[in-house]
Amino acid sequence: MPRRSLERRPRTAVAVTVLLFAWLYLPILAVTLFSFNDKKSLSAFSGFSLRWYHDLAHDQALLESLVASLQIATLATLGSLVLGTMLALGLERVRSRRGRVIGAVTLLPLVTPEIVTGVAALLLFTGIGLKLSLTTVVLAEITFSIAYVTVIVRGRLAGLSTEVEEAARDLGCTPWQALRLVTLPALVPALLGAGLLVFALVFDDFVLAFFTTGVDPQPLPVRVYSSIRFGVSPAINAIGTLMLLVSALLIVAALVLLRLFGRGTSSLELITGGERR
Amino acid sequence: MVALGPAPAPRRSAQRTWLWGALLAVPTAWMVAFFVISMVIVVLLPFGRTTNDGFPVFSTSLDNYRALWNDVYLELFVRSVLYALATVVLSALIAYPTAYAIALHGGRYKNALIAAVVVPFFASYLIRMYAWKALLSDDGLVNSGLRGSGLGDGIAFLNTPWAVIGGLVYGFVVFMILPIYASLERLDVSLVEAGKDLYHGPVRTFFSVTLPATRYGLYGGALLVFLPALGDFVSAQLLGGAGTYMMGNLVQQQFNEGQNWPLGSAMTVGMMAALTALMVAYLRATSTQARET
Numbered sequence: 001m002p003r004r005s006l007e008r009r010p011r012t013a014v015a016v017t018v019l020l021f022a023w024l025y026l027p028i029l030a031v032t033l034f035s036f037n038d039k040k041s042l043s044a045f046s047g048f049s050l051r052w053y054h055d056l057a058h059d060q061a062l063l064e065s066l067v068a069s070l071q072i073a074t075l076a077t078l079g080s081l082v083l084g085t086m087l088a089l090g091l092e093r094v095r096s097r098r099g100r101v102i103g104a105v106t107l108l109p110l111v112t113p114e115i116v117t118g119v120a121a122l123l124l125f126t127g128i129g130l131k132l133s134l135t136t137v138v139l140a141e142i143t144f145s146i147a148y149v150t151v152i153v154r155g156r157l158a159g160l161s162t163e164v165e166e167a168a169r170d171l172g173c174t175p176w177q178a179l180r181l182v183t184l185p186a187l188v189p190a191l192l193g194a195g196l197l198v199f200a201l202v203f204d205d206f207v208l209a210f211f212t213t214g215v216d217p218q219p220l221p222v223r224v225y226s227s228i229r230f231g232v233s234p235a236i237n238a239i240g241t242l243m244l245l246v247s248a249l250l251i252v253a254a255l256v257l258l259r260l261f262g263r264g265t266s267s268l269e270l271i272t273g274g275e276r277r
Numbered sequence: 278m279v280a281l282g283p284a285p286a287p288r289r290s291a292q293r294t295w296l297w298g299a300l301l302a303v304p305t306a307w308m309v310a311f312f313v314i315s316m317v318i319v320v321l322l323p324f325g326r327t328t329n330d331g332f333p334v335f336s337t338s339l340d341n342y343r344a345l346w347n348d349v350y351l352e353l354f355v356r357s358v359l360y361a362l363a364t365v366v367l368s369a370l371i372a373y374p375t376a377y378a379i380a381l382h383g384g385r386y387k388n389a390l391i392a393a394v395v396v397p398f399f400a401s402y403l404i405r406m407y408a409w410k411a412l413l414s415d416d417g418l419v420n421s422g423l424r425g426s427g428l429g430d431g432i433a434f435l436n437t438p439w440a441v442i443g444g445l446v447y448g449f450v451v452f453m454i455l456p457i458y459a460s461l462e463r464l465d466v467s468l469v470e471a472g473k474d475l476y477h478g479p480v481r482t483f484f485s486v487t488l489p490a491t492r493y494g495l496y497g498g499a500l501l502v503f504l505p506a507l508g509d510f511v512s513a514q515l516l517g518g519a520g521t522y523m524m525g526n527l528v529q530q531q532f533n534e535g536q537n538w539p540l541g542s543a544m545t546v547g548m549m550a551a552l553t554a555l556m557v558a559y560l561r562a563t564s565t566q567a568r569e570t
Binding site: 012014021023025028030034044084086087089093094099102109111116117119120121139142143146176179197200201204206221224225228236237243247251255 | 303305397399
C-alpha cells in the first residue's frame with residue numbers, strides 16, 4: 001500500500017534513532033572490547049589477550065557466585081513457571097469479580113519499584129525468622145517473576161480456542177486430563193519463551209538479590225556491584241562480557257522460539273504485551 | 278475461600294470451576310504470603326522502633342513517620358522527583374522520534390529494529406550502568422578522545438546530576454519507546470493524510486493530529502519510566518556521589534549501613550505514597566480524557 005504523504009523521511013527522527021542505537025550499543029561494545037585488552041587501560045587497546053578471563057577462571061569466590069546465580073535463576077524460573085501458569089489458567093477461566101481483583105493484585109509487582117519489593121521481602125523474611133540465604137533470594141525472585149509468566153501465558157491462552165478442550169471432555173476426559181493432554185501442550189512455546197525471559201531477568205537481577213541475600217555465597221550481580229563501587233577495572237569488563245553473553249543468548253533464543261511457535265502473534269507483542277493485529 | 282463460580286448449574290461446569298478455583302488458589306496464597314503481607318509489614322514497621330541491641334520491634338510510635346518531615350529528607354525527596362521528571366522528559370524526547378522513525382518508516386525492518394532496541398534492555402542493568410560509567414570516567418574513552426583531539430583536559434562527567442539522570446534515561450528509555458511505538462503502530466494513516474490536507478505542512482499536522490492521537494502511549498511511557506526512576510539507587514550510587522543521592526540511596530543506607538529499619542520503612546512508605554498519588558492522578562486524568570473523546 002503506497003503511503004504517499006508519509007514518504008518523506010523525517011530526518012530529525014532518523015538522526016535521533018541512529019544516535020540512540022549508538023548510545024545503547026557503544027558502551028556495551030566498549031566493555032566487551034576492553035575485556036580482551038592486554039593492558040589495564042580502558043581507553044587504549046594495545047593488544048589482544050585473555051588474561052582477564054584467565055584471572056576470572058581462578059577466582060574461587062567469583063565462580064561460587066556464578067554458580068549461585070545460575071541456581072537461583074533455575075529454581076526461580078521453575079517455581080514462577082508453575083505458579084504463573086496456574087494463575088494464568090485460573091484467571092482466564094474463573095471470570096468473577098474476585099478473579100479480577102486477584103489478577104490486579106498479582107500485577108502489582110510489575111509497577112512497584114524494585115527497591116520497595118526488596119525492602120518488603122527483607123522485612124518479611126527477617127520477621128518470620130528465615131535466615132537470609134540463596135533460598136530467600138529464590139523466594140523473592142519467584143514472587144517477582146510470577147507476573148511475567150502470567151502475562152505471557154494469558155496472552156497465549158486468549159488465542160487458544162476452548163473447543164478442543166471441550167471435545168476432550170465430551171470424549172470422557174476428566175477436567176484435569178483435558179488440561180494436561182490438550183491445553184498444556186499448546187502452551188509449551190509460551191512456557192519456553194516465558195522461562196527464558198524469566199531466567200535472563202533473574203540471573204541479572206541486582207536489587208532484589210541485594211536486599212534478600214545472605215553473606216556467602218553472594219549472587220553474581222551483588223558481588224559485581226560491590227567491586228564496581230570501587231572503580232572500573234578490566235576484570236569487571238570480563239565478568240560483564242560474560243553476563244552480557246548469557247542474557248544475549250537467552251533473549252535471542254526466547255525471541256526465536258516465540259516467533260517459531262507464535263503463529264500470528266509476534267514474539268515482540270508477547271514481550272511488550274501489545275495487541276494482536 | 279476461592280471463587281466457587283456463579284451457580285451449581287450442570288455438574289460438569291461445577292467440576293470445572295472446582296479445578297480452576299484450585300489452580301487459582303495456590304498462586305493467590307503465595308502472592309498473599311510473600312507480597313501482600315510483606316507490604317503490610319513495610320507500612321506497619323515505621324510505628325515500631327529499634328531496640329538498644331539493634332533489633333526492629335513493632336510498637337505504636339509515630340516518631341518514624343514524623344522524622345520524615347525534615348529538611349534533609351525533603352531535599353532528597355524533591356531532588357528525586359526532579360531527577361525522575363527530567364528522566365521522563367528526556368526519555369520522551371529521545372523515544373518519540375525513535376518510535377516514530379521505526380513505526381512509520383521502518384518498512385520491512387520494523388520488527389528487527391524494535392527488537393534491536395529491546396534486546397540491550399534485557400542485559401544486566403548493573404553492567405549497562407557500569408559500561409556507561411567506564412565510558413565517562415576520567416580515563417575512559419570519551420575523555421581520552423577529548424584529550425587526544427586537543428579539546429582540553431577532559432570533563433568530569435561523573436558525580437554530576439546529569440550523569441545520574443543520563444544513567445536513568447539509559448536504564449529506562451525502552452519503557453517509553455514501547456508504548457509510543459505501539460500507539461504509533463495503531464495510528465490511522467488516513468487521519469494523518471486528512472491532517473495534511475487540512476493543516477498544510479508536516480509540523481502542524483504532527484502537533485494537531487499525530488501527537489494527540491498517540492498521547493496515551495506517551496502517558497503510559499511517562500508512568501513506566503517515572504516509577505522505576507524515582508526508586509532507583511544504582512545510578513546515583515555508581516555515577517553520582519553524596520551530592521546527587523536520591524530517595525533510594527537513603528532507603529538503602531537505612532537498611533545496610535544505618536541499620537534503622539523502622540525509619541527505612543517509613544521512607545519506603547513515603548516513596549510509595551508519592552507514587553500512588555501520582556498513579557491515581559494519572560488514572561483519573563486518562564479516564565476523564567477518554568470519556569471526553
